[in-house]
Each structure stands twice: as C-alpha cells, then as structure tokens.
Amino acid sequence: MNTPIARTVLVVEDDRTLNHLICDQLEDLGYRPTGVRSRGEALELLTSFAPDAALLDVRLPDCDGLSFLPELREYCPVIVLTAFGSIDQAVNAVKNGASEYLVKPISGDGLEIALSKVFETAALRRDLEFWRAEAQRSKRVELIGECPGIVELRNMARLLAASDSPVLILGEGGTGKGVTASAIHAQSPRANGRFVAVECDPEMLESELFGKVRDGRLIEGLFAAADNGTIFLNDVDKLSGSLQGRLLGLLEQGSYRPHGSIAEIQASARIIAASAADLETAAQQGHFRPQLYYRLSGFTLHLPPLRERAGDLEMLAEFLLENRSFQRGVEKHFAPDALAALHAYDWPGNVRELANAVDRSVMMSVGQTEISAQHLGLGPRPVSEVHGSAVALRFADPPTLDQMRDSYIALLIDRFDGNRQRIAAALGISERNLYRIIKAQGLSG
Template identity: 40%
Template sequence: MSKRRKPILVIEDDKTLCRLVSKQLQSMGYAVAHAHTWADAKATLDGTDPSLALLDIRLPDADGLKCLAELSAQCPVIVLTAFGSIKHAVEAMRAGAAEYLAKPVNPAELELAVTRTLSADSLRRQYEYCRNQLSPAIAEDMVGSSKAFRDLVRMIELVAPSDATVLIEGESGVGKELVARSIHQMSSRATATFVPVDCCTLQESLFESELFGHERGSFTGADKRKQGLIEVAEGGTIFLDEIGELPASLQAKLLRLLETGEFRRLGGTQNLSSDSRFVAATNRDLRAFSDAGRFRRDLFYRLATVVIRVPSLRERREDIPMLAARFMETRTFQRGARKHLTDAAMDALTAYEWPGNIRELRNVIERAILVSGESDTIEIGDLALPSIARASDTMNASVADCEVNFEKEPTLEEIKAKYLGYLIARHQGHRGRIANILGVSERNTYRMVKKFGLEEK
C-alpha cells in the first residue's frame, strides 16, 4: 500500500537507472510513474498530479534546467546529476530544485532526500493554507494554526472595526506591534498613518514635545513650531509601545487626551483635537502596577477598554515549524537557494523554551542560514540554542558508560555505538564533522548512525 495517492514521477533516460530508482521508491511505499524523455513526461503530467518529481538534468530531447521551471511550478523537484555535473546541479538548486542527487543514486540518500523534500513541501502547503484562511491584512506577517493563534486572530478581527482603545499584553518578542499593525490594517483607518511610539527609548525631557508637539520658544532650542506624533497620526492609529514606561508626568495628559480627545502642544494655550485611535502595549502587569501606585489606575482602566493577550511561543509550539518555514522563506530568497531544517534541528526548535519568543526564533533562523554556508540543510549544530549545549554536556558525561571494567566488558559494537553517540552529541549531529573525525565518508556515517539506531528523531 502506497504512502500517498499522488505518485512520484521519475524522469530519467537511462532505463536501467530509472527502473532501479522506481523499485527503490516502491519499496519505500510510494506509487511511481516514470518517463524517459521530456515529451513522455509532459504527456504523463497531463493526466497525473505528482507529489514529487525526480528529474535527470540531461534528457535526450530537452535541457533539464530549462524544464525545471515548468516542472517545479507543479511539484517539488529533486535533480539527478552525474558526478561531473555538480556545477549544473548547483544551478538547478538556484533555479528552484529542492534537492539534487549524484548518480549512481545511493538508496539511503534517495530515501533521505525524498522524505525531507516531501516533509518540506507538506509544511509549505500547511503554511499556504493557513495564510489563505487569514484576513489579507494580516496574512503576510502572522503565521500559525494553533488554537492560541486562532483565538488571537479572532480577537483581532472582532476588535479592529471599532475605534475602541486596545491594550495589548504579552512578553517581549511575541509580536505585540504586529498585532497592533494588524488591528490598524483591518480597521477603517487603514489608509491613514500608523505611528509607533516607543515609550522606553524617548528621553523623559523630550517625551512631551515628541508626543504632543511644541510651540516656538517653549524651551531652549525650540526655534519653530513642531507637530507632535499625535498630530502625525491624525485619522490613523497611534501605537504606544511599552506604555508602562510612560513618565508619570505625562500619564495625566494622556488620560485627558483619551477622555476628551483634546490636547495642547508644549508651551501652547490652544486646545487641539485628535481623531486618532490609541493602541497600547506592555510586557508588564499594568493592573499590579496601578495597584502599587506605579501607574495611574484611571489611565489603566481607560487603556484597558479591550485587552488582547498575545501568547508566548511556548504556548503555541505547534506553530514553530510554520514560523521557521516563513523566516526561511523570507531570508533565503536573496541567496537563490532553498534550505531545509533537519528533523533533529526542528525537534530542537520545538523543544526549546524561547524566552525571547518569536524575535529570538527569527534571529536563530537568520544566524543558522549564515552559519550553514553553502549547505542546503540546517543541522542542529547550526542552531545557537543553550539547550543543545546542555544536551551535549549530558551526552559527553555519559560516554563514561562505555568504560571497560571487570564486571562487564563491552563488545566492540557497543563501544562503536557509544562513541558514535558521543560524537553526535558533541558535534550537535553535524554529519560532515563526524565523518571527518571518523575518517569515513558522510554516506558511511549515515549507515552507521542508522545501524546503531541513532538516527535523528
């Protein structure tokens, strides 16, 4: 019984190789269709919707590179190339191929490439589906399918059409400004300005002038009238980020603005009106702050007309693969190549606690893309996560388990398995480094890992 209803299409002019690859795929549980020329492949594609294609880079009736664009628009493509055509394989990767395999095709490498490509394509389709389910205003930047994420989106959609003041709560890095921008984009004010104000970075002495504006001569250096950010946001949305850091001297003025819709520039006597929507955000417990007298209680109640809590990344772990795919997609397109996370790397991302939330995940992915260099895969060793280092230390300590003692002398195979496990932990699963240490090929390293049951889970 095949794993998928959609077949894998093998396009290879060498009939012997085509037959061998097809049999290997069938033994893995996949349905297979095959073609020996591009003309045959096009005829097959007319009546078949393959889940994946294996494409010979040199066909008798067409240049595989030229066929790639047409084929990759329909399904992911793994390019087959002779050893001497690695340069062409690299060109194919840049043109959109998901993977490449050198001939003669090794069965273990074929299985790994097919599994990885189909997994990546499944993740991409999940991401596309979830993006299509979201409102166009938030589809490009907000990704997820977890219940916590769906509840957040539902709340945004309920709140956005009104002009109610919104307080967004959540840890640093969860995407509070992204939520605020989504509220703005889904509101009737979307064509007007969205003005973010960071209450942490503005100096207290300049805050009032920045927020409310000032009149000429209101203080030393004020040689002309200046509009404040509230006026800049007229008709739009003003986003007060980290509102808990707002100086006490300005809290009363902000409260008056929220209650009356009026304000005065610094040094001015004329009341000005504001037609802006206010959205505030905080990573603090403002209710506790107000109870402790560190934040005006009446301002808190005015801001908290509607409260939206943004979940931490720990609360929506099932969204991590989709978020990682999104960051990989947006950060690798300039390189002209696609990268994939290994199963071990993805497991590490999912298991990590993410104190820095989505911001930290994005930074980890960006770093991993750079550290992985020309490789098309991101290994667990390319991720800078403290938990990986701790796991390595644990495995490092456990290597003592294979010491020879008089009570039980381990077999050579047991020692090999222990030592290989130690190297996997020490080098975070980086197969190339392990192969160099052992003095064997990466292919043989893969076979040893599989033999001793140490493959990535």
Template identity: 50%
Template sequence: MTPTSSRRILVIEDDATLNRLLVEQIGRLGHEATGAETRAAALKVLSQQRVDLAILDLRLPDADGLAFLPELREYCPAIVLTAQGSIDRAVQAVRAGAADFLVKPASGQGLELAINRVLGTADLQRDLAFWQGQARLGQRRPLLGTSPEMMEVRRLISLFAGAESPVLILGEDGSGKESCALELHAQSPRANGRFVAVDCAAGPTAEEILGEMRPGPDGRIRQVEGLIGAADTGTVYLGAVDRLPRDLQNRLLRVLESGSFRPVGSNTSLPCAARLILGSALSVEDIAADPDPLSPLLLRMLSFVIRLPALRDRPGDIREMAETLLANRNFQRNTRKTFGPAALRALQGHRWPGNLRELSNAVERAIIMSAGEELILPDHLGLGPAPAAKGVVGKSRSGEVVLRFETPPSLDDLRAAYLRFLLDRTRGNRREMAGILGISERNLYRLLPQVSDGEAEGSPRPEG
C-alpha cells in the same frame, strides 16, 4: 485633482473686504476658512490650530509678504496673492518656496484650481512620506499560528479594528506587539493614514510626542509638530508605554480622556485626530493588583486589551512560524533549505525567552550557518543541544523490536529513534542499515544527518 476632505485654509489679506470675500468663496468650496489681516494675527491662528494651506498677500501692514513666506512655510504650503503689475514679485515668491500664485482679483475658478492643485501636491507628499515610513518599518508581518490563543487574538483584532477607542496590547518582549498594532491599523478605517510607531523604552520626550512651542531663527515662538500631530488621522503605537515617566503618562491619559493634546509650552489644546494604541510587557494582573497603581494610564486601558501569548505557550505554532520565516529570509536562492527533524525538535523544545524576535534571529542564523547545505541541523540554530527523542527503541529477547515512549511520539521521533537503534545494532555499517531499511545507501546518507546526535548521552540503546 480634487481633495477628498475639507481642509483648513488661512487667508492673510489686509483688505478686509477682499479677505471676507475669499473666506466666503473658500467656504463654498467645502473648506473651513479663517481670515487674518496681519502677520501677527496669522501667527496667532497658526499657533492655535493646524492649517493645511495659507493664501498670502505679499503686501501686509506689519510685514513684507516675501520676507514672511519662509516662516509661513514651516507651518503649511502657501499660495501668494499679488496685484497686476507685480508679477515679478510673485515669481520671486515661487522661487522662495510658494506653491503657486494668483493675480488679484482672482476668479472663482482660478482660486479653486490653485487650491486643489496645491492640496493635491501636499497629499502626494504626505503619501510618499507615509510609504517611506512603512518601508522603514518593514513589511507587514502576518500573525501566524492556529493555536486557540492566536485565534482569540485575531478575533479581538477584528472586533477592535473598527472602533475608535484606544487599545492596550500586552505581551512579553519580542512577542509581536507592534505587528499586532499594525494589523489593527490595517484592518481599521484609518488604514490609508499614517502608522507611527514609538519605542517608549528609548526615552522619547514630551516634546517629541506632543510637539512644542519653540523659538525660531528670528526669536519668535512657533509650534513644532510632535508625533501625535504628525500621525494626523492615522494611528500612533506607543510601545513599552509603562517605561515613560509618570508625568508624561499622565499627559497621555488626559489625551485619551479629552480627545485633545497640548504641545509643551502652549496654552492651547489641539484636537487629537489620531488613534492611540499602547503596548506593554506587563500583565493585566501586574497592572490591576498593584496597591499603588503602577500606571493610571494602563488602568484606564483595561477595558480594551489584547493579550499576546508567549511563544513557549503555543509550541504547536512554532513549526509554522519557523518555516514561514525560513521561506521569507532564505537568501541562498540556489539552495532550497528545510529543517531536519532534529532541528524541528530543537525549535519546539526551546523556551524562547526572546519570543518571536529570538525565533527570527535563530532562523536567520541557521540560513547563514548552513551555507550551501540544504538541511538545517540543530547546530545551525545556535540554541544548544537538541532534545533527544522521548522514548526507547530496543530489541526484546524474542527478537522483536520494542518501541516504548513516555508520551505519544511524532513520526519524526519514531524514525529518528529507530535509525539510532539500527546504527547501534549494525555498529555503523551503512550498507547493512540500507539493506534492512530497503533503501539505497545514498538515500540513507540523507537521513543520517537528522540523527547526528545519536551518539550523544541519553540516546536510545537496544535492550538486552
């Protein structure tokens, strides 16, 4: 398996001539190679840059290669070099965690095959970690809705996805900022890379985000990778970034401006290969109007902003979103569930302070509370009383049925209000109601749960 991109390879060999030859040979294979002749020199290189693979001689002037191997493996996989007659040492090294071994002098073909094999295995391991991370994040949720606000969100995602610039996503809590960030990642050239999501409201430390220099078991200082480094060439989403301490926000600002980051405790900056996407519940007005800048980091981001609308500001999207959630979460496989008209009114009349997160929870509750019933009613949602139909249906003195609404009614409003009128006129006689409607009593019973709130205060009453 041939790696698709150039990698950094560290050659740790005390023979200066062989070290130089290996570095040159690896360079001809398309990789970036660095030589080190001692353990100390190797550790210095490892502390200053990311290394994808090390080639280690088991005999070093300042260390036993076999004893150095566990420490080296904390940075990258290793191929060990051994002389003829020391095969037993090479086998011991493989048992201790070496990815492969080569006998000196290694042929060019053997070196290339070993490098490609080890890097290919490392790629597979990274891919496995990536997909496991994606599984933990859950399935990618489509950005639903056909409202003008959501059409604008989709337009901006398509514009920003191909750019390398950082993006700021603004929206109330629960409005889908992480889903928006994941959609940006999925449409970008980085889609095959890692997507790392960080909830800054949970209080991640600078060490967790940027990495740090930390003493190992032997007391020697080594670099521990942070989330930005772990994302590699993928995407890092920092949600609720305004909740971070100001000094950490300033560090992230320097990352955006310089394209590099410095692990805590290190004197050396490393290139930032990942793209940063930030999220906040603040508004543009909050950020720009504060006389004492609330966050220089967010001010820096105002050129590339995606604003997610609150759910209450796009009521026309609620039905589509609720029905999609119902289809995705309906675990009562033997019962096909649907929202009754009264439940749909309850969904569209609710203010949704928790936005999409609250809607998702309400749908999941309705599936559970409706048990074996096919029709979901307002009580199943747990949102409080369903809003009454906005109008009055009554009977005039001439015997005509009069329909009066303050606003244009939906078909569901018309049907529910007329059924309430018939309930009142027939004093609840189902047979008489079915005769007036021209349907069977069985079909009538299917309609009546949709107006189960008909006796509630505010229900339409027949006029004089």
C-alpha cells in the same frame, strides 16, 4: 471624535475689505478662515495656531510678501495673491516655495481649485514619504499559527478593527504585540492612514508625542504623524508619570496641546497600547496611573507565549525563513535535527528569539541549502556561553566583526528575555540608543 474637521486657512491680506471677502469665500467653500493684515500679526497668531494652508498677499505694510514667503512656508503650504499678474512675480513666488499663484480679483472657483491642488499635493507628498519609509522596513511577521490562542487572537483582531476604542495588548516580551497592533490597523477603516509605532521609555519627552512650538513654529509630534491612522504605544508602562497624565487627558478630552502652545489640537489617531508588565498590579501598587489603565484596558488582548504554541513552531520558523530580507533568493530548508532542536527548546524570548535564531541560522549556513541544529545555536548555548559577567561567543568558522556584533546583541536579547533596560545596562548605553542599534541591525524580530 472621528467627525471630519474643516481645514483651517490663514489669510494674510492688508486690505481689510478684501480680507473679509476672501474669508467669506473660504467659509462658503467649507473652510475655517482666520484673517490677519500684516507679517507681525501672522507670526503672533502662529504661536498658537496651526493652519492647513495660507493665502499671502505680496504687498504687506511691514514687509514684502515674497520675502515673508519662505518663513511662512515653514508652517504650511502657501498660495500667493497679487494684483499684478506678472510672470516674473509668479516665477519668484514658486522659487521661494509658493504652492500656487492667484491673481486678484479672486473668484470662488479659482480659490477652490487652488486649495484643492495644494491639499492633494500635500497628501501625495505625505503618502510618498510614508511609502518610502515603509519600503525600508523589514517585512512584518503576520499572525501565523493555528493554535486555539492564535485563532482566537485573529478573530478578536478582526472584531476590534471595526472599532475606534483603545486596545491594550499584554504578553511576554517577543510574543508579537507590535504585529498584532499592525494587524488590527490593517483591517480597520484607518488602513489607508499611517501606523506609527512608538517605543516608550522613561526618557521620552512630552514634545516627541505631542509636538512643540519653537521659535514661533509648530513642530508636530507622533500623534500628529498618526493623524487619521493608528498610534501604537509599546511598553506604555515605561512612560513617565507626567506623560501618563498627558495621555490620560487626551483619552478623556479627545484633544491635546503641544508643548509651549495654548491651542488645543483635535486627536484623530486611534490608540493601541502594549506592555509586557502586569499593568493591573502596577496600577494597584501605584506604579501606573489607575485611571489610564482603566481607559486603555476596555478591550484587552492576551498574547500566548511561544512555549504554549508548540503546534505553530514549525510553521512560524518556515515563514520566518522565507521572509529573511538578507537571504537574497537562496533556497534553504530546515534539516530534521534542526526541527527537533526547535521543538526541544523552551523559547524564553518567544517569537522574537525564534526570529533571531532563524537569522543566525541563515548567516551561519552560508553556502549551504540545509540548516542544521548547530546553525540555530539553541539548547545549552552551543553558540555562546555565559560565565558570570564574562561572555564567550563560539562559532564554527572564524566570524566577521558584523557577525560578532549581531551575535552578541542577540545573545543579550535571549539572555534577558528582550528586557531593554537590562540589555542596555549590560552594554553601558541608554535604552534609546539600544533600540536604535537593534532596529538598525534588524534584530528586533
């Protein structure tokens, strides 16, 4: 499954002899070429074929190659071929999106250099987009702690990192399943690839995971985005029955078909799945595909709840306090009564709830360096009280609208133990919209 696959190149050249010659050169260079002789043939092929690059002649029987260039560029990088090495054509080709420009006759060395540049540039662009996105993400909580369960978890994560087998992570909501998956990825040979985290829900579409063909163009899904990296499927039990079937097929065959396509795509992403549900019981009761459970559960990690990690509580709280992105360099510390409150609370929402409590404490202790117990808002709900279906939020000082919003969302996360279905129902919105709100507000922990 991890054997490197030769890159595919589409050759759009109307001269039959030259088309064959270029394809032979590409094969000698280790590529997998496919030749067509017109725009129409190219578009027909692209409904079921996703090339890594294309070579395009400027003169075709059914159109001008430069007019076809922007359309073809939507599918892949394009190298323009011409027998007329004019500067004007080169400028027009670049303006229309050409990645490179070659003049016939084409040498093997010239072709190899041009394709190498194209793929290197494409890789740099993907990396730039990836690191830009990473820069916007909140810092992930590491596998912090010295309790026996966390020490064993770190050791298992290190061992599993060397494998490409699927991993199933089980634990209550907020115990750090995403952090554990990220730690496995970061220690693996795939660390230079992307870690794509997917929040599964019943409304998720097949095309989101596996891509689709629309208007003759392949639109990649999340599995393609995780190419040679790791895809983390959180709440995998919430996938619809049909998507569970598609995922099982991928695990069994090592490939998948985008929606609306007849072409199989080799899967190169490692799968790590997670659930707060008892998947074994769900499989026995017919709520989750048994064969998918068996495929995913070959290596299973069980995360301990925070109430069983009393010795790690202070260490985790200090780590979270030091890494709050909105703290802006202000030195803060927990007062003795705050530490006592941390230990007295049972943390039904686990590390996620702890992270939210630390966030609130930083927000509520504005202008102070010491965080007290009242800033944490723990115990018998000193910050908020729930009376039947009515919710009353109480603050030491008049809050801003943003503080009210964040505190209410945090209250519901705590009240429903991170259960997005129940939280969304309370808010009257879909789970997907709730997830976006939580991410935007930085409340997911």
